[in-house]
Amino acid sequence: MARAAASKSQTRIQREKTEQILAAALVVFSKYGFRGSTIDQIANEAGLSKPNLLYYFDGKDEIHARLLARMLDTWLAPLRTLDETGDPVEEILGYVTRKLEMARDYPRESRLFANEILQGAPRVIDQIKGPLKNLVDEKAEVIRHWAAEGKIADVDPYHLIFSIWATTQHYADFNAQVSVILGPRADDWFDGARSYLTKLFICALRPAKA
Amino acid sequence: MARAAASKSQTRIQREKTEQILAAALVVFSKYGFRGSTIDQIANEAGLSKPNLLYYFDGKDEIHARLLARMLDTWLAPLRTLDETGDPVEEILGYVTRKLEMARDYPRESRLFANEILQGAPRVIDQIKGPLKNLVDEKAEVIRHWAAEGKIADVDPYHLIFSIWATTQHYADFNAQVSVILGPRADDWFDGARSYLTKLFICALRPAKA
Amino acid sequence: MARAAASKSQTRIQREKTEQILAAALVVFSKYGFRGSTIDQIANEAGLSKPNLLYYFDGKDEIHARLLARMLDTWLAPLRTLDETGDPVEEILGYVTRKLEMARDYPRESRLFANEILQGAPRVIDQIKGPLKNLVDEKAEVIRHWAAEGKIADVDPYHLIFSIWATTQHYADFNAQVSVILGPRADDWFDGARSYLTKLFICALRPAKA
Amino acid sequence: MARAAASKSQTRIQREKTEQILAAALVVFSKYGFRGSTIDQIANEAGLSKPNLLYYFDGKDEIHARLLARMLDTWLAPLRTLDETGDPVEEILGYVTRKLEMARDYPRESRLFANEILQGAPRVIDQIKGPLKNLVDEKAEVIRHWAAEGKIADVDPYHLIFSIWATTQHYADFNAQVSVILGPRADDWFDGARSYLTKLFICALRPAKA
DNA sequence: AATGAATGAGTTTTCATTCAT
DNA sequence: AATGAATGAAAACTCATTCAT
Incomplete structure (x- = not known):
């Protein structure tokens, strides 16, 4: 009962289709949420028949799980790069910028994740309690040190x-x-946001004068 | 087929049941999203039979619409109170605090709204384009003035x-x-958040020295 | 989420429909086995729509379980009446006759049960290990006594x-x-079987001459 | 589209694969019944891919049919050996023993057959009406003679x-x-059954004293 | 107003079978 | 011969909504 997606050595087609499906699933899930999405929609978006999609994945749950799993790594990458040996303000501002770039470049991934957390994170709670919390604790400690040292x-x-x-x-x-409120300037939200947030966090982080 | 909810003059019972249903719907919708919620769940939460619930509302859509509609007012209230004649920094910090209190006191309302926006705001787009945008534009103008005047x-x-x-x-x-990451301190997030955000925005708003 | 079939006080309609469904399910399950039967067939046999059937039962499994559960009692009744104070040979022959009557009067029940056991009794194994085994052990003991006493x-x-x-x-x-082999005499299998089995078991039970 | 199974002269490999499939099908069909078994299960059990399995057989039906067909011969063999020139009681007791040995040695074959008959013998009715009935009629005649002659x-x-x-x-x-009821003695059911059944049938067959 | 009953339109999934190589 | 890929048809179940009382 070895399923295609599970086997170690995948054929080219398997890899392609798997990617195709995950890409389609991202589009659909990020738009309608887990329950609001149907396999039909995903299959359609992927240009596959429903049974064919289910040839690659065991079901809706698995597609969603795989999407979230692969996403979490990417999602945490910017925080991981926060370097305790670097310049504190620069490091944090760099993190802000990278996160903002991700919001610009991967908005659907962000919404997929947001959707999940919003509903109580039923399917990723373990990863939040584990890897995510650990990473945050670690980096929080770094920041605390910087603060303690007055940096x-x-x-x-x-x-x-x-x-x-x-x-x-x-x-x-x-x-x-955001789009509605910014109106015609919506397309350029990124520059405005970066400029604003940079100022905001520079100010928040600048050490009090001795 | 005069429906209760449509008639102008509702009896006390009608008003009570309507409230009961909306309260139940808030609980359910905010937890599972629109598509993820079923009328059964709402009826159950409200302690009514499904057909009885549908006696008061035309359908799932209408319950959701009514919920969002009534919420939007409450939601915008804090911003409305932003007083252009008041002290700018105080006004804005007050707004921050009120919003934070709402996040504490009405988290389900917040999530209901977030869910809706996240999915592209299909059911509230008009209210966003209208009342919400207008209010934001108006208050943004106030803030711009403050800034222009160096306040x-x-x-x-x-x-x-x-x-x-x-x-x-x-x-x-x-x-x-947030709960997972704060761990045991999760229950007291409010004070920590208020303290942090107050500092953050004070700093961001403090006018540059002349 | 109270399901009709589960509530204590059933309405007349509920009782009727429940019976109707179980009767239909017996016909279908005994003919095609569990996996070979579809809810559609049962609904059809019962003269109901599929969703209506599922209004009374949670699913195929539950229908099957209820059928088997209610049957087991009936099924064991003849053995239960085996009276240790009665005449041994008469008691056992009476049991044979009652079982034969059941095979005549409730053949579908018999086949339903046979089907289940044949496939390893996945859904009744507990009842076999419990009530059935206990009853058999008890009556076996009675019979052993009769034999020990030379009766x-x-x-x-x-x-x-x-x-x-x-x-x-x-x-x-x-x-x-049996029908094919007995040919035209198939309709009267009961009398022939009773006559044969009576002789068979009388002979088997007659105590050896002292 | 010459199919392997249809061609008269099969290669060694073809014969082997065919056997492999039938052996696997026996395992699966006898466990889950016809409808309850899937080609996937059989292919898996046989260690073949599904399409490869279907290269040797036209479909599920054919596998089942072939299995039953080949089984019927084996199944009837013990009865065939009932020799009218032999000692009547010995012949019949020998038949009982051989049948009991088959139940011990080929339980899956027995269950496959039982499953089929239980469901009305849809796929073997012809063979029952033909070869099986003929053989039974023939041997019944032999037995009747023995009885008529007082043997x-x-x-x-x-x-x-x-x-x-x-x-x-x-x-x-x-x-x-049987396993559950016999409990720890279940493994030795054969000896107990042979001993019991031998007594049972000896007694039933012993000619009445003249 | 209220509810037990009923249903049509989905939605997920399974599975025998076919296609392409 | 063999297999990865694909699919149509069915099957189990769900759910918003309607019906009847």
Whole structure:
């Protein structure tokens, strides 16, 4: 009962179709949420028949799980690169920028994740409790050190991280609203946001004068 | 086939049941999203039979629409109170605090709204384009004036508002994640968040020294 | 989520439909086996729509389970009446006759049960290990006593019981074959079988001459 | 589209694969019944790919048909050996023993057959009406002669045969039940059954004293 | 107003079978 | 001969909605 997607050595077609399906699933899931999406929609978007799609994946759940799993790595990558030996303010601002770029370049991934968390993270709670929390704890410690050494202002590292996530992902997750409000300037949200957020966080991080 | 909900003069019972249903719908919709929720769940939560629920509302769509409609007012209230004659920094910080309180006191409402926007706001796009945008434009103008007059720092008012929304609602919308990351301190997120955000925005708004 | 079939106080309609469905399910399951039967067939046989049928039962499994459960009692009734204070040979012959009557009067029930056991009893194994085994053990003990006291021949009570089950149920379970082989006399199989089996078991049970 | 299975002269490989498939099909069909078995299961059990399996057989139906066809011969073999020139009681007891050995050695074959008959013998009805009935009629005639000549008791030969079939096959067909009821002694059912059945049928056949 | 009953239109999934190589 | 890929038809179940009372 070896399923194609599970075998170690995949054929070219298998890889292609798997990618095709995951790409289609991302489009659909990020738009309608898990429950709101149908396999039909995904199959359609992928240009496959429903049974053919199910030849590659065991079901809706598995597609979703695979999507989220592969996403989490990418999602955490920017935080991982936060370097404790680098310049603190620069490091954090760099993180903000990278997150903002991700919101621009991978808005659907962001919405997929947001959808999941919004509904209580039923399917990724383990990964949040494990890898994600560990990474955040680690980097929070780095930030705390910087603050203790006076290299940055005395901020709570967790709330700092939350605010970075929130402000950057907002442009992807709530794009429907942002677009309407920015009106004709919506297409250039990125530059405005970067400029604003850079100022915001520079200010927040600048160490108090001695 | 006069439906209760349509008639102008509702009896007390009608009003009560309507409230009961909307309250139940909020619980369910905010948890599972629109498509993920079933009328059965809502009826159950409301303690009514499904047909009885549908006596008061034309259907799932209508319940959802009514819920969002009534919420939007509440949702925008804090921004409405932003007083152009008040102290700029105080006004904005007050707005931040009120939004944070709403995230604490009405997390389900926040998630309901977030769910809707996330999926492209299909059912509230009109209200976003109308009342919401108008209000934001109006208050953005106020903020711009403050900035022009040097009463606050020179920030883009729209991105400022986005950042306030994002940072405050984050605690409601992404609560599943916040809880895990804060661990045992999760219950007290409010104080930590208020303290952090107050500092963040004070700093961002403090006018540059002349 | 209270399902009709589960509530304690059923309406007349509920009882009727439930019976209707179980009767239809017996016809279908006994003919095609569990996997070979479809809800469509049962609904059709019952004169109901499929969703309506599923309004009364949670699914195919539940229908099958309910059928088997209610049947087991009936099925074991004849053995239960085996009276240790009665005349041994008469008691056992009476049991044979009652089992044969059941094969005549409830052939579909017999086949339903046979089907289940044949496939390893996946859904009734617990009831076999429990109530059925207990009852058989109890009655086997009775028979053993009779044999020990010389009231019947020295037979293994378990194999005796097996042979009674086998020979009587054969007429129901393998009716398709029996009918063909008996040809025109098939309709009267009962009398022939009773006569034959009576002789068979009288002979087997008659205590050896002292 | 010459199919392997149809061609007269099969290569060694073809014969081997055919056997492999039939062996696998026996395992699966006897366990789950015809409808409950899938080609996937059979292919898996046979260690072949599904399309490859279907290269050798036209479909599920054909595999099943072939299996039953080849089985029927084996199945009837013991009865065929019933020799009218032999000692009547010995011949019949020998038949009982051989049937019991088959129940022990080929329980899956027995269950496959039982499954089929239980469901009305849709796929073997012709062979039952033909070869099987003919053989039974022939041997019944032999038995009747023996009875008429007073060599055995005056029993109905058809019901005698039924009872032999029933009592012996019971151990294979209803093994799930037998095992539970015999408990720890289940592994040795054969000796107990042979001893019991031998006594049972000796007694039934012993001619009445003159 | 209220509810038990019913249903049509999906939605996921399974599976025998075919296609292409 | 063999297999990866594909599919149409069915099957189980779900759910918003309607019916009847």
